[in-house]
Ligand code: ADP
Ligand code: MG
């Protein structure tokens with residue numbers, strides 16, 4: 001029997017407002033514990049929350065960018081539960097009437113485009129942070145994060161594989177970052193994901209029992225946790241068992257999910273409309289004003305890159321994964337108008353160097369102007385493409401311009417036919433046996449001779465000329 005997975009994701013994104021959602025406290029990260037707090041976010045009796053307009057503005061941006069319908073009127077609700085990081089005893093969220101619904105985004109996996117529905121987006125406040133002291137039997141709480149604005153983005157159960165889940169998350173994160181409303185940092189928790197997953201035999205149209213996975217703080221974790229959980233559920237069903245509805249935690253060290261709590265222990269939050277907050281009414285004019293200031297979004301940019309630069313869809317997808325990377329590529333193409341060559345260098349050498357040094361494109365040791373200079377040196381025949389790789393590495397480590405490196409290291413390409421012919425003659429004289437083998441029909445040795453000549457010229461000989469001269473001398 002063939003099975004397929006059904007996946008729906010709940011994503012929490014922390015909004016980059018300066019102040020909290022219902023008070024004027026700063027949202028700045030890393031301040032000493034409990035210094036960004038006030039009576040409102042500490043939940044003192046008798047205080048009143050006041051909604052931060054910027055939070056609504058940012059949420060509308062995301063809702064528009066994900067093709068949602070924006071509710072003319074929405075409501076805040078109290079989600080009641082007890083936990084030491086939640087001083088009020090309830091979290092202000094949205095429940096029956098969220099600000100946005102019925103959206104979608106497109107993802108691309110292995111060249112296939114797919115639409116993933118978004119059920120709803122709502123606003124809510126974050127809770128505080130509990131720190132469990134490893135040396136004493138105590139926990140300490142930092143309320144700086146209490147009241148920091150979040151949006152929750154709930155997907156339809158349209159996702160079928162762990163790869164699609166990864167692609168969907170990357171797409172959401174890219175959109176949030178293009179909009180500059182969330183930094184998307186999964187490790188620091190400003191972009192978090194809970195994954196709901198079930199499996200069913202292919203061809204059936206009802207869903208199986210799902211589990212909810214938590215504790216995944218990277219895209220890889222989400223993909224690995226889902227892949228594991230899909231295998232686990234299939235095995236249970238194949239053994240004639242039943243999947244239990246529960247919340248499971250991903251253990252990245254062991255590479256398994258383990259039960260955290262069952263359905264019986266699930267909370268009943270007793271949601272009800274928050275009487276301290278008026279219904280939120282959004283007029284069309286405000287929405288249109290925001291719509292008119294939206295930037296070019298990842299999908300639009302990708303389509304434009306394919307069209308304007310005639311690069312493959314895969315290249316366009318990688319290059320538009322962040323605005324900064326797309327800007328880098330365009331800045332380089334402006335100076336060296338050969339888009340596919342630029343794309344190859346950016347996707348290969350530039351991204352490779354950034355990964356090795358754990359840097360972002362904004363911190364690239366090779367700015368776009370310098371990369372363009374390097375590409376011009378290849379184009380004009382001053383250096384070969386192979387030497388250019390060495391020069392690039394040197395640019396990364398020393399920060400010097402390419403011309404300086406080429407000069408200092410004497411890397412200018414040898415295009416003097418006589419000099420190359422001398423090197424070829426020497427190689428042939430040194431390898432008499434190989435030459436006679438070659439002449440006896442072992443033509444595969446041609447590559448060996450090319451290699452020897454390149455070695456003798458320390459990689460500087462023009463490869464095309466080496467080939468021509470070798471051929472002439474061996475066959476002449
Ligand atoms: P809850 O409020 O308990 O989290 P929801 O109905 O809001 O439940 O669903 C949460 C997420 O679970 C959504 O993303 C939804 O698409 C997904 N989902 C619902 N049913 C299933 C299922 N049977 N298998 C996989 N995902 C599911
Ligand atoms: Mg849930």
Ligand code: ZN
Nearest residue numbers: 023025038041
């Ligand atoms: Zn406060």
